[in-house]
């Protein structure tokens with residue numbers, strides 16, 4: 001059978017395309033990572049397939065949200081004027097080249113000033129911004145942990161921030177240690193609090209069962225909408 005397989009990117013979403021001897025176009029989003037697959041008859045032109053995916057973006061986004069795992073976003077280039085999100089607010093990146101220690105500053109509620117040494121490349125810029133997100137989260141997490149330790153009657157021994165691909169947070173219940181995803185720096189602060197609470201509830205209940213949900217309901221009514229916000233893919 002004649003089969004052609006390739007990948008296209010539409011609005012920051014990678015789509016696996018399979019053209020083969022079938023009658024209709026099928027579009028599917030698969031758990032757990034929200035992989036998108038498009039199967040099409042060989043007779044449909046490649047450009048038409050791209051337009052088809054664009055017309056179904058709303059549907060793909062909805063499914064990704066439901067899947068509760070889509071963290072992917074369009075690649076950042078770290079160039080002048082690019083959009084960057086900080087705690088739910090959009091800022092325009094402004095690169096300032098200066099022979100001094102790198103730093104990041106928010107200016108006029110509109111700009112994210114990134115100070116780097118002249119000639120700093122994309123990876124250097126990315127590193128400086130990521131480090132800034134990390135410090136931002138590290139300055140906010142301790143008070144959230146303190147609050148929920150008191151409310152939940154649990155104690156954690158250690159916590160940290162790290163880049164994770166498929167999860168917003170994790171909890172090692174044996175070591176009583178929680179990890180927060182560095183990407184949370186882009187989301188509104190109540191999303192960060194939801195993840196802290198979620199992971200700390202795991203110290204009382206390991207599984208995502210009815211008891212777990214009842215604890216969430218008790219401590220953060222309406223948590224479902226926060227979770228939805230968390231897994232929304234932001235398109236520019």
Ligand SMILES: [Zn+2]
Nearest residue numbers: 198199202208
């Ligand atoms: Zn969990």
